[in-house]
Amino acid sequence: MLSSKADDLACKVRSKDQRGLARVLSMVENGHPLAPPILHSLFNPERSSLTIGITGYPGTGKSTLTNRLITYYRRHGCKVGVIAVDPTSPFSGGALLGDRVRMQEHSTDPGVFIRSMGNRGHLGGLSGTTRDALEVFAAASYDPVLVETMGVGQAEVEIASLADITLLVLVPGLGDEVQTMKAGIMEIGNIIVLNKADRPGIEQLEMFVNASLDLIPDQTARPSVIRCSALSGEGIDKLTDAIVSCVSLGTGRKIIARRRTKLILRSIIREKGRELARKHVSDRYGSVEGAVESILQGKTTPYEIGELLSGFLTNKRENDHERNRD
Amino acid sequence: MLSSKADDLACKVRSKDQRGLARVLSMVENGHPLAPPILHSLFNPERSSLTIGITGYPGTGKSTLTNRLITYYRRHGCKVGVIAVDPTSPFSGGALLGDRVRMQEHSTDPGVFIRSMGNRGHLGGLSGTTRDALEVFAAASYDPVLVETMGVGQAEVEIASLADITLLVLVPGLGDEVQTMKAGIMEIGNIIVLNKADRPGIEQLEMFVNASLDLIPDQTARPSVIRCSALSGEGIDKLTDAIVSCVSLGTGRKIIARRRTKLILRSIIREKGRELARKHVSDRYGSVEGAVESILQGKTTPYEIGELLSGFLTNKRENDHERNRD
Numbered sequence: 214m215l216s217s218k219a220d221d222l223a224c225k226v227r228s229k230d231q232r233g234l235a236r237v238l239s240m241v242e243n244g245h246p247l248a249p250p251i252l253h254s255l256f257n258p259e260r261s262s263l264t265i266g267i268t269g270y271p272g273t274g275k276s277t278l279t280n281r282l283i284t285y286y287r288r289h290g291c292k293v294g295v296i297a298v299d300p301t302s303p304f305s306g307g308a309l310l311g312d313r314v315r316m317q318e319h320s321t322d323p324g325v326f327i328r329s330m331g332n333r334g335h336l337g338g339l340s341g342t343t344r345d346a347l348e349v350f351a352a353a354s355y356d357p358v359l360v361e362t363m364g365v366g367q368a369e370v371e372i373a374s375l376a377d378i379t380l381l382v383l384v385p386g387l388g389d390e391v392q393t394m395k396a397g398i399m400e401i402g403n404i405i406v407l408n409k410a411d412r413p414g415i416e417q418l419e420m421f422v423n424a425s426l427d428l429i430p431d432q433t434a435r436p437s438v439i440r441c442s443a444l445s446g447e448g449i450d451k452l453t454d455a456i457v458s459c460v461s462l463g464t465g466r467k468i469i470a471r472r473r474t475k476l477i478l479r480s481i482i483r484e485k486g487r488e489l490a491r492k493h494v495s496d497r498y499g500s501v502e503g504a505v506e507s508i509l510q511g512k513t514t515p516y517e518i519g520e521l522l523s524g525f526l527t528n529k530r531e532n533d534h535e536r537n538r539d
Numbered sequence: 540m541l542s543s544k545a546d547d548l549a550c551k552v553r554s555k556d557q558r559g560l561a562r563v564l565s566m567v568e569n570g571h572p573l574a575p576p577i578l579h580s581l582f583n584p585e586r587s588s589l590t591i592g593i594t595g596y597p598g599t600g601k602s603t604l605t606n607r608l609i610t611y612y613r614r615h616g617c618k619v620g621v622i623a624v625d626p627t628s629p630f631s632g633g634a635l636l637g638d639r640v641r642m643q644e645h646s647t648d649p650g651v652f653i654r655s656m657g658n659r660g661h662l663g664g665l666s667g668t669t670r671d672a673l674e675v676f677a678a679a680s681y682d683p684v685l686v687e688t689m690g691v692g693q694a695e696v697e698i699a700s701l702a703d704i705t706l707l708v709l710v711p712g713l714g715d716e717v718q719t720m721k722a723g724i725m726e727i728g729n730i731i732v733l734n735k736a737d738r739p740g741i742e743q744l745e746m747f748v749n750a751s752l753d754l755i756p757d758q759t760a761r762p763s764v765i766r767c768s769a770l771s772g773e774g775i776d777k778l779t780d781a782i783v784s785c786v787s788l789g790t791g792r793k794i795i796a797r798r799r800t801k802l803i804l805r806s807i808i809r810e811k812g813r814e815l816a817r818k819h820v821s822d823r824y825g826s827v828e829g830a831v832e833s834i835l836q837g838k839t840t841p842y843e844i845g846e847l848l849s850g851f852l853t854n855k856r857e858n859d860h861e862r863n864r865d
Contacts, residue, residue, distance in 0.1 A: 253842040258835050474834050477841045478820075478827065483809075485848035486816030490808045493815075501804065508800050509584050515803045516579040522811035 219247045223254040226353045231326065234353050238328055241345045252345055255352035258474050259467075262351035263460065264358045266373030268401070269382030271363060274408045278382060278443035279361045283319050285449055286357060293319075294355030295327040296346055298339065298362045298372055326355060341484055344375045344477055370401050375476060377469045378459050380452075381436075382406045383422065385414030402436050404455050410440035410448060490522055497521070545573045549580040552679045557652065560679050564654055567671045578671055581678035584800050585793075588677035589786065590684045592699030594727070595708030597689060600734045604708060604769035605687045609645050611775055612683060619645075620681030621653040622672055624665065624688045624698055652681060667810055670701045670803055696727050701802060703795045704785050706778075707762075708732045709748065711740030728762050730781050736766040736774060816848055823847070 222240075225233025240248045265282070267275050279295065286293045319325040330342055343360060350358040360376050362369040373379050381402025405426075407418055419438065426435055437455045441448025460469065491501055498504035507513050548566075551559025566574045591608070593601050605621065612619045645651040656668055669686060676684040686702050688695040699705045707728030731752075733744055745764065752761055763781045767774025786795065817827055824830035833839050 249842045249846050253840045253846070256840040256842060258837070258840075471831065471835060474831050474841070478831060478834065478844065481841045481845040482816045482820060482827070482848075483813050485845050486812035486814070487809050488812070489815050489819075489848065489851075490812030494804075494808060501808070505797065505800050505804060508804065509797060511584070514579045514582040514584075515800070515807045516575045516582060518804065519807040519811050520575050520579070522808075522815065525815075 216247065216250060219250040219254065222247070223251050223352075226251075226255060226349060229353050231323070234326065234349065237349050238346055241349060242330065242342050248345070252348060256348055257352070258470050260348075260351045260470075261466075262354065262356035262358060263378065263456075264347050264351065264360065264376040265456065266376030266379040267359060267361045267382065268369055268373035268379060269406075269408075270387060272387065273382040273384045274443045275361050275382050278380075278406065278408060278441075279359055280319070281443050281446060281449050282357075282359060282453070283325055285453055287319075287322065287324055291357065292324045292355050293326075294350035294353075294358035295325065296343055296350070296358065296360045297327065297329045298343060298360065298369070326350070326353075340372050340375070341480060343372050344480055347375060348477075374401060375480075377473060378403045378456060380404050380406050382408050383418060384409040385412045385418045403459050404452070405436050405438045406452060407438060407440045408443055410442050411445070415440065493522055493525055494518060542573065542576060545576040545580065548573070549577050549678075552577075552581060552675060555679050557649070560652065560675065561654075563675050564672055567675060568656065568668050574671070578674060582674055583678065584796050586674075586677045586796075587792075588680065588682035588684060589704065589782075590673050590677065590686065590702040591782065592702030592705040593685060593687045593708065594695055594699035594705060595732075595734075596713060598713060599708040599710045600769045601687050601708050604706075604732065604734060604767075605685055606645070607769050607772060607775050608683075608685060608779070609651055611779055613645075613648065613650055617683065618650045618681050619652075620676035620679075620684035621651065622669055622676070622684065622686045623653065623655045624669060624686065624695070652676070652679075666698050666701070667806060669698050670806055673701060674803075700727060701806075703799060704729045704782060706730050706732050708734050709744060710735040711738045711744045729785050730778070731762050731764045732778060733764060733766045734769050736768050737771070741766065819848055819851055820844060 222233060222237055226237050237248075237251055239245075240251070267279055267282075269275050279297075283293050283295065320327060328346065330339060330346065347358055347360065358376075360373060362373050379402050381404070383405060384407070405422055407415060407422070409415075419440065422438055426438070429435055437459070439448060439452045439455050441452055443449070460466065494501055494504050498507055504513075504518060508515060508518075548559060548563055552563050563574075563577055565571075566577070593605055593608075595601055605623075609619050609621065646653060654672065656665060656672065673684055673686065684702075686699060688699050705728050707730070709731060710733070731748055733741060733748070735741075745766065748764055752764070755761055763785070765774060765778045765781050767778055769775070786792065820827055820830050824833055830839075830844060834841060834844075
């Protein structure tokens with residue numbers, strides 16, 4: 214599957230060449246045709262590098278927390294990768310830039326590699342890019358790799374969940390109802406971080422979170438709840454301890470590898486599936502837009518096209534069957 | 540495409556038979572094999588029935604607003620359909636039930652048909668169910684059909700956006716930052732409803748919302764902002780006027796029909812595409828789980844499987860080409 218150029222770039226990533234790493238990340242982000250063979254070469258289901266997702270509403274101090282974690286892991290001699298997911302929107306751009314400035318202190322440290330990922334096209338695209346970038350960072354021996362997302366929409370949660378362990382960051386005073394009522398929000402974090410723990414309302418928040426966690430049907434999957442202050446650094450040690458026990462006790466490397474592999478495969482199936490279906494529709498109607506025209510003219514319906522796509526599948530299988538009999 | 544049984548059920552829906560309608564909605568929800576031919580028969584890209592999505596954070600009074608809109612449209616002689624989207628979660632179930640009780644006053648009115656849709660399986664499933672249920676309601680001459688969702692996650696926004704017009708409900712005091720910082724949240728509503736307008740903080744909220752809307756690049760698509768109090772009923776007339784002008788001035792029936800058709804087709808392409816890709820993977824590895832095993836054993840990678848799916852597509856097209864030359 215590997216061309217010599219893809220092979221060369223994969224080698225550069227593995228040998229920790231920073232310019233090679235940057236180049237491959239750009240290829241992943243731009244959907245370069247060499248990206249799949251490079252990723253195929255770099256992928257290791259049992260990689261030891263841990264990826265940590267950090268998610269939560271804006272204003273919960275995610276960037277400050279990320280910054281603290283970078284400092285902590287650097288002190289322990291780790292090379293740290295960071296993916297900062299920036300959905301480009303007129304409503305978030307400004308504030309986001311301000312946040313990211315806090316990470317600048319690490320930008321001259323060669324042991325830290327920070328990469329911002331923009332929202333190119335649809336959200337599925339950004340999720341695919343993050344998924345692949347995590348594998349590239351891991352192959353270049355960055356351990357851990359932190360993924361920080363904006364907000365807690367479905368897309369952001371999905372992106373953060375691509376990591377091996379997800380931290381959900383909550384703070385007192387942002388409105389407990391809003392923070393926790395969102396369907397299933399508590400189910401997305403392996404660790405719930407109660408940040409800004411020096412603020413009033415921390416007791417109520419912790420009680421509320423614990424009461425909500427009591428409702429989880431499978432209590433063996435109950436996330437740990439850690440109070441900390443990213444600003445002062447208090448509680449960061451407890452948090453990193455919780456991350457370690459999350460790996461060793463809670464889940465284990467093998468289970469993490471299986472979960473990660475499933476997630477990546479499922480997401481690639483979704484991506485390629487849409488591509489396949491679009492292609493079939495285009496083959497028949499010239500383009501998806503052409504199919505829309507046919508529907509508007511009353512010649513077909515989206516449901517008939519859906520049945521055609523299912524039927525195509527059945528025919529294909531029958532053809533394969535024929536071929537096997539030859 | 541129609542079997543006589545599907546034809547019979549489609550007729551019942553069109554002739555406004557309530558039991559037939561309920562039955563078809565259940566078939567749609569359960570993925571019954573007759574659902575696609577029935578939907579094919581009922582689908583009308585230029586249907587006159589208007590569908591209205593209502594979305595916003597919990598606690599913003601969406602159910603009370605829905606209730607008001609039902610009352611308003613009933614007074615004007617309309618038959619009103621309601622789809623209440625309930626993502627089943629231990630963290631939302633209780634509160635939700637309480638909210639929905641408010642709609643009970645309409646439950647004995649034969650001109651109102653309320654249907655709760657649960658989150659069966661993954662979120663894509665619920666979105667597909669809502670998409671199809673809207674077409675069924677429209678075919679049974681319910682006009683308007685209201686879709687009320689929980690929260691403002693990506694999935695909820697997607698579901699509400701399946702409607703022709705979307706109302707985004709905000710309230711003073713829920714934390715302006717949280718309400719509007721979420722990437723692009725303001726872009727999802729055709730009309731922004733500032734509910735609980737009698738509460739303190741309404742002025743600031745309105746200023747904040749307008750300042751955010753000033754940033755939208757295309758100001759012709761700027762949503763209108765309507766203050767109201769769903770509880771007292773004040774401002775509901777202004778809201779329904781805004782809905783009317785949204786249809787007649789802002790977009791027009793033809794543009795709505797085109798947008799709706801595109802959305803439905805795109806969502807069916809996504810759904811069937813995943814099905815197709817899963818099938819191909821299963822054909823090769825026995826099951827998706829079998830592919831995961833192969834990856835964990837180091838025999839392949841998700842990226843190689845992705846390339847196989849792309850390659851399958853290319854081969855298929857080549858085969859078609861061969862066939863055309865015969």
